Amino acid sequence: MEVGGIQALRAWRERRSGSVSLVPTMGALHSGHQALMDRARAAGDSVVTSIFVNPLQFGTDEDFFQYPRPFEADLEVCEAAGVDFVFAPALGEMYPGAPEVTVSSGRMGAVYEGAARPGHFDGVLTVVAKLFTLTAPDSAVFGLKDIQQFCLVKRMITDLNFDIELIGLPVVRDEDGLAMSSRNEYLAPADRSAALAIPRALDAAAQAAEDGAPIGVEAAAEAVLSVAAGRGDLDLGYLGLVDAATFQPCSLDFDGQALLLVSASVGGTHLIDNVPLEFHRSS
């Protein structure tokens, strides 16, 4: 396994023949990332994992400086996952100065997570576009936990003509049901138990939809709120039921594949989760 910055990546890329699959990360790797790397292994002849904590996607009041950076442990995870190249550029290499030209995530990036974190998705798409340009991958693997990010990257690939196959991997959960996230490290045991209201509520909503309940965003909100009730330590952020194809709110007679999105803050830690819901109202 090679590890390096931009120059080393370019040299490696020139030497390398066959297809390349990219797994973009900010490090603090857990088994969710490992699943992404396994998927990339199946998709390409070589796997590149990038480890870069991207300042552009953090708000001024967010955790950029506190974000966990266990680099040596991350390299071990990559090695065990059979990664061929770990792209770990220095901050100054990626951004020699504040960039003047960036990618705009448009209206799709201004709702839900984008409304809660203004500028976040412009920062994400800008760094992902840079990673795509530098790595020139044939495919890229992203987790579906960050579903709005996934939908935006998909849209950017179309709108900016990147010739890259986008692969989404279903949310990887811990045994207790909590979606894996590098930020789970911040949760004290009591926070973690409060956070479990999120997957439980999503489960309840998914079950109701499966049973044919005419679930709309209000009913879904009720399911989430009833599970979250009494958890004073859990602050619900947004809740949305959107069309998976457009990320627009579902109409009341929506038919097809939808996504139920939720964000909550637990003990000051921002968590997000989602569940796909299938509606067949006309049948």
Ligand code: PAF
């Ligand atoms: O999902 C993440 O870890 C980040 O948003 C990404 C895609 C690596 C861009 O910094």
